[in-house]
Amino acid sequence: xxxxxxxxxxxxxxxxxxxxxxxxxxxxxxxxxxxxxxxxxxxxxxxxxxxxxxxxxxxxxxxxxxxxxxxxxxxxxxxxxxxxxxxxxxxxxxxxxxxxxxxxxxxxxxxxxxxxxxxxxxxxxxxxxxxxxxxxxxxxxxxxxxxxxxxxxxxxxxxxxxxxxxxxxxxxxxxxxxxxxxxxxxxxxxxxxxxxxxxxxxxxxxxxxxxxxxxxxxxxxxxxxxxxxxxxxxxxxxxxxxxxxxxxxxxxxxxxxxxxxxxxxxxxxxxxxxxxxxxxxxxxxxxxxxxxxxxxxxxxxxxxxxxxxxxxxxxxxxxxxxxxxxxxxxxxxxxxxxxxxxxxxxxxxxxxxxxxxxxxxxxxxxxxxxxxxxxxxxxxxxxxxxxxxxxxxxxxxxxxxxxxxxxxxxxxxxxxxxxxxxxxxxxxxxxxxxxxxxxxxxxxxxxxxxxxxxxxxxxxxxxxxxxxxxxxxxxxxxxxxxxxxxxxxxxxxxxxx
Amino acid sequence: xxxxxxxxxxxxxxxxxxxxxxxxxxxxxxxxxxxxxxxxxxxxxxxxxxxxxxxxxxxxxxxxxxxxxxxxxxxxxxxxxxxxxxxxxxxxxxxxxxxxxxxxxxxxxxxx
Numbered sequence: 001x002x003x004x005x006x007x008x009x010x011x012x013x014x015x016x017x018x019x020x021x022x023x024x025x026x027x028x029x030x031x032x033x034x035x036x037x038x039x040x041x042x043x044x045x046x047x048x049x050x051x052x053x054x055x056x057x058x059x060x061x062x063x064x065x066x067x068x069x070x071x072x073x074x075x076x077x078x079x080x081x082x083x084x085x086x087x088x089x090x091x092x093x094x095x096x097x098x099x100x101x102x103x104x105x106x107x108x109x110x111x112x113x114x115x116x117x118x119x120x121x122x123x124x125x126x127x128x129x130x131x132x133x134x135x136x137x138x139x140x141x142x143x144x145x146x147x148x149x150x151x152x153x154x155x156x157x158x159x160x161x162x163x164x165x166x167x168x169x170x171x172x173x174x175x176x177x178x179x180x181x182x183x184x185x186x187x188x189x190x191x192x193x194x195x196x197x198x199x200x201x202x203x204x205x206x207x208x209x210x211x212x213x214x215x216x217x218x219x220x221x222x223x224x225x226x227x228x229x230x231x232x233x234x235x236x237x238x239x240x241x242x243x244x245x246x247x248x249x250x251x252x253x254x255x256x257x258x259x260x261x262x263x264x265x266x267x268x269x270x271x272x273x274x275x276x277x278x279x280x281x282x283x284x285x286x287x288x289x290x291x292x293x294x295x296x297x298x299x300x301x302x303x304x305x306x307x308x309x310x311x312x313x314x315x316x317x318x319x320x321x322x323x324x325x326x327x328x329x330x331x332x333x334x335x336x337x338x339x340x341x342x343x344x345x346x347x348x349x350x351x352x353x354x355x356x357x358x359x360x361x362x363x364x365x366x367x368x369x370x371x372x373x374x375x376x377x378x379x380x381x382x383x384x385x386x387x388x389x390x391x392x393x394x395x396x397x398x399x400x401x402x403x404x405x406x407x408x409x410x411x412x413x414x415x416x417x418x419x420x421x422x423x424x425x426x427x428x429x430x431x432x433x434x435x436x437x438x439x440x441x442x443x444x445x446x447x448x449x450x451x452x453x454x455x456x457x458x459x460x461x462x463x464x465x466x467x468x469x470x471x472x473x474x475x476x477x478x479x480x481x482x483x484x485x486x487x488x489x490x491x492x493x494x495x496x497x
Numbered sequence: 498x499x500x501x502x503x504x505x506x507x508x509x510x511x512x513x514x515x516x517x518x519x520x521x522x523x524x525x526x527x528x529x530x531x532x533x534x535x536x537x538x539x540x541x542x543x544x545x546x547x548x549x550x551x552x553x554x555x556x557x558x559x560x561x562x563x564x565x566x567x568x569x570x571x572x573x574x575x576x577x578x579x580x581x582x583x584x585x586x587x588x589x590x591x592x593x594x595x596x597x598x599x600x601x602x603x604x605x606x607x608x609x
Contacts, residue, residue, distance in 0.1 A: 075571045081578045082550055089543055089585055096594045104598035221566025229561050229568075236561055236568045244553040251547065274594025282589035285582045293575070 003326050003333055004164025010337050011162060014202075014345070018183055021194045025187025034108050034376040037188035038360045039270040042103065048193050049271050050280040052353075055196035056263055057087065057284075058203065058291050059147075059350035063343045064154055066292065067321075068314035070299025071306075074228070074235025077296050079247045084288035086255030087264075088281055090421075094259055095268050097424045099277060102269045108376075109357075110265045110420070111137050111365030117423050118431035128432035135438050136419050137365035139412050140262050144358045145391065146409040151351035152177055152395035158347060161319050162340040173395045176344075177388050180352045185381045189270060192352045199345030204290065206342030209335045211294045213325055214301045221297070227304035235303060246458030253460045256417050257410040262357040265420075318343070359384035411449060411462030415441040418466075418473045426477075433476025441469025532591045539588040543581050550577035 001009075030041050044052065062084075070077040098113060105116055111133045118129040152173050159172030167175070183191045218224045229236045239247065258264065271277035295318075302317045309320065318339075326336035359380035367379070415438050423429045445465030448454065454461050552570040564572035 075568055078571050078574050078578075079551075082547065082574070082581070085578055085581050085585065086547070088589075089540075089581070092540060092588065092592065096592055100595045100598040103596055222563060225563055225566055225568060238552050238555045238557045238559055238568075238570050240557050241553065244551050247551045273596050278589045278592045278594055281592075282586040285585040285589065289579065289582055293578075 002164065003336070004166055006333060006337050007162035007164060007340060008166050010341050011159065011167075011344070014341050015179060017198065018179070018195050021198065022183030022186045022191040025183075025191035025194055028190055029188070034360070034364070034380070035106060038108050038356060038380065039266060040189040040193055042270055043272050044193055044267070044270045044276070045272055046276045046279045046283075048197050049267065049276060050283045051197035051200040052193040052349075053264070053267055053280055053284055054287050054291075055200040055203065055346060055349035056267070056353040057084070057258070058200075058287070058346055059151060059154075062291060063203070063207075063295060063346050064158075064315055064318055066295045067299035067302060067317040070296045071302050071309075071317045072314050074232065074303070075300060076239045076243055076247065077299065078293075079250055080296055081288045081293045082247075083251045083254040084292045085285065086251050087258040088284045090255045090259045091264075091281055093421050094265075094424060095277060095281070096274075098265070098420075099268050099271070099274055107269050108266075109137075109360050109364040110140060110260070110262045110416075111361065113265075114419050114423075117419075118434070126431040128430075128435045132419065132431045132435040132438070133365055135435055136416050137361055139416055139438070139442065140260075141358060141361055141366065143409040143412040144262060144354050144361075145387070146412075148351055148354040148358065148387075149391055149395055150409075151347050151354065152391060154347045155344065155351065156395065158319075158340055158344045161322075162337065162344065170396055174392050176348060177351075177392055177395075180348060180355060181385055181388050184352050184356055184384060189266075189356060192349075192356055193270075195352065196349040199342075199349040202338070202345045203342040206335075206339035207291060207294050207298075210322070210325065210339045211298060213332065213335060214298060214305070214321070218301055218304065224297075224301045224304060228300060231307075232303055235300070242458045244458075246455065249455075249459045249463050253410050253414060253463055256421070256466070257413040257462070260413050260416045260420050262361055263353040266357055266360070355384050355388065358387060362387070408449065411445045411460065411465065412442065414462040414466045415445065415469055418470055422470065422473060428477050428481050429473060430477045430480050433473050433480060436476055437469040437472035440472050441465040444468050529593065532593070536588050536591040539584045539591070542584050543588070546577040546580045546584070550574045550581075 030036050035042060066077070066080055069080070101107070101116065102113065105112070107113060107116070114133045114136050115125075115129065118126045118132060155176045156169040156171075156173035159167045159176060160169045183195060187194075215221065215224075218227070225236065268277060271280070298321065299317055302321055305324070306317065306320055309316070313320075322336040322339055326333040362383040363376050363380040418429070418437055419434050423434065442465065445461045448456070448461035448464065456464065550573070552574070555570055562569040567575065
């Protein structure tokens with residue numbers, strides 16, 4: 001059998017398995033509420049929660065873009081292991097405080113937290129609360145659409161490679177998107193989480209096999225390093241000061257930005273209990289070593305294995321390596337198919353989580369429907385369908401690199417950090433100041449990016465935007481609080497007189 | 498307990514059920530505080546490891562030295578990240594995440 005035939009057969013088996021899982025998930029449904037559809041009835045156990053967190057966090061970017069980045073940057077891309085780990089560290093700031101409030105007040109979307117936090121208690125909402133919910137919702141939806149677009153592009157690409165062109169790029173994008181829509185609308189978060197678990201296992205097996213093959217062929221890591229040092233000395237030297245600043249900036253950018261991923265926040269809500277959530281995070285701490293480190297070393301080994309393939313081909317590093325693994329046939333061919341299907345699984349698992357969160361946020365945060373309203377889940381499903389149909393033609397355009405799409409998304413998400421990470425700890429924070437910070441921070445980071453200054457001395461535009469954003473929030477909240485206190489004491493004096 | 502003198506047996510017994518609850522709850526509070534302290538130390542350790550993981554303190558023209566199959570500065574960074582993974586997993590095991598929000602527990606919503 002040829003590579004394409006094995007690949008097509010594996011793809012069909014994989015899709016049939018997903019159909020079965022979706023059907024079981026649909027039958028496990030307890031009711032038709034938004035909580036059951038979008039959060040699996042808030043009953044995800046440790047292993048499923050861990051695997052869904054893992055499959056969602058490690059996307060097409062991790063498997064296709066990261067080897068390309070390691071190939072071009074050299075050993076300094078070891079920073080990727082650090083920034084993926086930083087996500088689970090930064091969750092310490094958010095999850096322990098957000099989780100009890102979310103379960104008590106039945107949150108479904110990230111906007112539910114913002115609505116609650118700046119809700120003004122028993123009285124009227126704080127000035128700017130509604131606009132802030134909308135602003136956070138819009139930024140998160142744009143970032144998610146960007147992320148979903150990257151996954152759709154990667155999906156078409158991998159489907160075409162794994163079937164050796166039997167499934168064309170455009171058909172891969174449209175067909176697999178329709179498939180995601182099918183299992184997501186059938187089984188909601190339960191189907192997404194269970195398919196994520198299956199996808200995570202495939203991804204781990206595939207990557208481990210590929211790495212073992214590369215090390216075996218290259219004669220061990222020591223030989224890889226010495227070969228890279230000969231072929232491209234700049235890939236092994238100690239990074240300069242600017243790269244070190246960029247390293248710190250990237251760790252902060254991805255650590256802070258990824259924590260406010262809507263799908264990550266929704267998994268905090270969906271855990272069965274607090275202990276389950278903490279145990280899942282404890283397990284997640286080790287996954288960058290099993291995934292990001294492996295893909296980084298694969299990308300570095302490619303410097304010796306593939307020679308000079310040029311910057312434009314950087315996203316092709318993994319497919320090119322797999323093609324050379326599959327070339328002699330036999331076990332290598334089957335191994336390459338497993339990695340491709342694993343990569344496709346990783347991409348689909350991220351895409352389905354993005355789509356589910358997008359539909360929940362559009363129905364809940366942007367249109368203001370309540371999570372307890374039974375029509376919210378139905379509206380969310382319709383939004384998912386409309387969104388996907390609208391995005392497929394955009395995904396047909398193959399120009400932006402996957403890495404650039406990821407960075408743009410992060411710069412926007414980062415501006416939502418004060419509404420979550422600061423607001424959960426600082427009682428005096430005000431909605432209008434948070435909204436002002438969000439607007440100013442977004443304007444600065446988007447303005448800098450579109451003016452060609454995506455980094456200034458290694459620091460990302462998004463991080464500069466966040467710094468300004470946080471300053472506006474602190475100064476604005478402090479000034480407004482003092483002015484309110486003055487007004488209150490003046491009115492008390494007036495009452496006494 | 499049966500072999501103890503009468504006075505000791507009496508003093509060893511809690512006087513009322515409320516005493517049992519207060520003993521248990523003060524023990525729980527003390528253990529929670531100790532866990533929180535260790536957790537904070539682990540998180541501080543993680544911060545230090547992140548600072549050390551970036552080779553800002555190294556000369557850029559240093560000759561290549563290979564440790565465990567990797568350039569030495571990469572091996573240091575990787576060692577730090579393995580340390581971060583272990584400390585972070587321990588910190589999460591020590592993290593108490595309540596399932597219900599108790600009024601008065603920070604953060605409170607604005608206006609309350």
